[in-house]
Amino acid sequence: MNKTYYTRTHEWVEFISESKARVGLTDFAQESMGDLVFINLPEVDDEVIVDESFADVESVKAVEDVLSPLTGIVSAINDDLLDTPELINQEPYEAWLVEIDNITEKGELLDEDEYKKVLSEEE
Amino acid sequence: MELKTPLYEKHLKHKAKIVNYAGYLMPVQYSTGLIAEHLGVRNNAGIFDVSHMGEIVLKGKDALANLQYILTNDFTSMKKGQVRYSPMCYEDGGTVDDLLVYKIDEEEYFLIVNAGNHKKDVDWIKGNLFGEVEFEDISNEVGLIALQGPKSLEIIKKLLNENEIPNKNYTFINDVEINSVKCMISQTGYTGEYGFEILCQSNETSLLWDTLMKSGEDFGLIPAGLGARDTLRLEAAMPLYGHELSEKITPLDAGLGFAVKMDKENFIGKRALEIKGEGLQRRVGLKVIGRGIVRENCKLLYDGNDVGITSSGTLCPYLNHAYAMAFLNKELAVIGTELEAENRGRLIKVEVVSLPFYKRKLKQEELL
Numbered sequence: 001m002n003k004t005y006y007t008r009t010h011e012w013v014e015f016i017s018e019s020k021a022r023v024g025l026t027d028f029a030q031e032s033m034g035d036l037v038f039i040n041l042p043e044v045d046d047e048v049i050v051d052e053s054f055a056d057v058e059s060v061k062a063v064e065d066v067l068s069p070l071t072g073i074v075s076a077i078n079d080d081l082l083d084t085p086e087l088i089n090q091e092p093y094e095a096w097l098v099e100i101d102n103i104t105e106k107g108e109l110l111d112e113d114e115y116k117k118v119l120s121e122e123e
Numbered sequence: 124m125e126l127k128t129p130l131y132e133k134h135l136k137h138k139a140k141i142v143n144y145a146g147y148l149m150p151v152q153y154s155t156g157l158i159a160e161h162l163g164v165r166n167n168a169g170i171f172d173v174s175h176m177g178e179i180v181l182k183g184k185d186a187l188a189n190l191q192y193i194l195t196n197d198f199t200s201m202k203k204g205q206v207r208y209s210p211m212c213y214e215d216g217g218t219v220d221d222l223l224v225y226k227i228d229e230e231e232y233f234l235i236v237n238a239g240n241h242k243k244d245v246d247w248i249k250g251n252l253f254g255e256v257e258f259e260d261i262s263n264e265v266g267l268i269a270l271q272g273p274k275s276l277e278i279i280k281k282l283l284n285e286n287e288i289p290n291k292n293y294t295f296i297n298d299v300e301i302n303s304v305k306c307m308i309s310q311t312g313y314t315g316e317y318g319f320e321i322l323c324q325s326n327e328t329s330l331l332w333d334t335l336m337k338s339g340e341d342f343g344l345i346p347a348g349l350g351a352r353d354t355l356r357l358e359a360a361m362p363l364y365g366h367e368l369s370e371k372i373t374p375l376d377a378g379l380g381f382a383v384k385m386d387k388e389n390f391i392g393k394r395a396l397e398i399k400g401e402g403l404q405r406r407v408g409l410k411v412i413g414r415g416i417v418r419e420n421c422k423l424l425y426d427g428n429d430v431g432i433t434s435s436g437t438l439c440p441y442l443n444h445a446y447a448m449a450f451l452n453k454e455l456a457v458i459g460t461e462l463e464a465e466n467r468g469r470l471i472k473v474e475v476v477s478l479p480f481y482k483r484k485l486k487q488e489e490l491l
C-alpha cells in the first residue's frame with residue numbers, strides 16, 4: 001500500500017510514484033464542512049502550486065478552498081465528484097479530487113501520527 | 124460573551140455542532156446534518172431551540188399608542204389572541220429590527236425580537252416610550268421552542284385539546300399546559316411550513332423539549348439547528364435582518380410594504396419613508412442557471428453593468444437547487460430577466476424568478 005500523508009489544512013496526499021500523487025480531503029475536513037453539494041475542480045494540464053487554491057468545495061452553509069500540497073501538473077480529475085460531491089462525505093479517503101504529475105515541490109506533509117496530533121489540537 | 128439557552132445540554136446530547144450566534148452557544152446542526160434536518164421539517168417535523176430570541180412585555184394604558192408610534196404596522200384592529208409582524212424603523216427609515224407582536228390583553232402586548240438586535244431594540248424602544256406604559260425585558264426568564272412541519276399538528280394534538288391549539292395562522296393561546304408546563308402557543312414560525320412556537324418559563328424549557336420529542340417519536344420529529352432554520356427561511360423567501368433588512372435597508376426597499384401602514388397618523392420613520400418611497404431597487408428572487416451556489420454579497424451584472432447585489436443565497440435542499448435573494452435595479456426586476464452573478468471571481472448565470480421559491484400547499488384541515 002502506498003503511504004498517505006496529510007496537511008495542516010486537511011488534505012491527504014497518496015503517492016503513486018516519486019513524481020505522481022492523488023490528493024483528497026480528510027475525514028476531518030468533510031466532517032467539519034458537512035454535506036457537500038458542489039465542487040469545482042481544475043482541468044487536466046492545469047498547473048497547481050504548493051499552498052495555492054486549486055479547487056473549492058461547497059456545503060449548504062459555506063465554500064472552502066482546497067489548497068494544493070504539491071506543485072505539479074494535473075494529470076487527471078475525479079469527475080464523478082462534479083455530479084456527486086457527497087462521495088467525499090461518504091468515503092473521504094476513496095474520493096480523490098485530482099492526480100498530480102511532474103511534482104517539483106512538496107509542501108509540509110505530515111505522517112499519520114503527526115496529523116493526529118494536529119487534529120487533537122483542533123479540538 | 125457565551126450565553127447558554129436552557130436547552131444547551133440537549134444540543135450536546137444530540138451531538139450538535141455548536142457555534143456562537145448573537146452571543147449564545149447555539150446548535151448550527153445536529154448529527155443528522157443540515158440537509159436531513161431541512162427535509163425533515165418539510166416532510167415531517169423539526170424542533171428548534173429559539174430561546175436566544177428576545178422577549179419584551181409592554182403593559183399599560185398607552186401600550187397600544189406606543190406600538191403605533193414605534194412600529195410601522197397598525198395594531199389598532201388587532202384582537203386579543205392575534206399575532207402581527209412588524210418592522211421597526213429609525214427616523215431615516217432604516218430598519219432597527221423586525222419582530223412579532225402578540226396581543227395578550229387590551230393593555231398588554233408581548234414582543235419577540237431577533238437575538239442579534241436584542242440590546243439595540245431594548246434601548247431603542249425604551250428611549251422612545253411615552254405616557255403610561257411599563258416595559259419589561261423577560262428574555263432571561265423564558266424559553267422558546269419552535270415545532271415546525273406538516274406533522275406538527277399531530278404531535279401537538281397528543282398533548283393538547285383541540286380548543287387549546289391555535290387554529291389560525293398568526294394566532295396564539297395563552298396559559299395552556301403541556302405535561303404540566305405552562306405555555307403560550309402560537310401558530311407562527313420561520314420555515315415557511317405549518318407549525319407552532321411555544322414559550323414557557325426558562326427552567327421548564329427542558330421538560331417541554333423532552334415532552335415534544337417524545338410526542339413526536341412516531342412522526343419522525345428531529346431536532347433542527349440554525350443552519351436548517353436559515354435554509355428553510357430562505358427557501359420560503361422570508362427576510363433575515365442583516366441580509367434583506369438593515370439599518371441601511373428600509374422595509375419598503377425590502378418589499379415589506381404590507382407591514383408599513385403609511386396611512387397611520389404618525390410613526391418613527393414615516394416622513395423618511397414617504398420621501399424615499401420604494402427606492403430604485405427591488406428585492407427579487409434569483410434562480411441559479413449556471414453551475415454553483417450564489418451566496419450573499421455577490422455583485423449582479425447585466426450587459427457588464429453593475430445592477431444589484433445578492434442579500435442571501437444557498438442551495439435550497441427541498442427544491443434541490445441554488446437560489447438567492449437580491450436587490451436589483453427596478454427596471455430589471457422582471458420575471459425572466461437573465462443576469463450574471465459574480466461569485467469568487469467567476470460569473471454564474473442567474474434568472475429572476477417569483478418569490479417565494481417554496482410555498483407550502485397544505486392547509487391545516489388537510490394535515491390530518
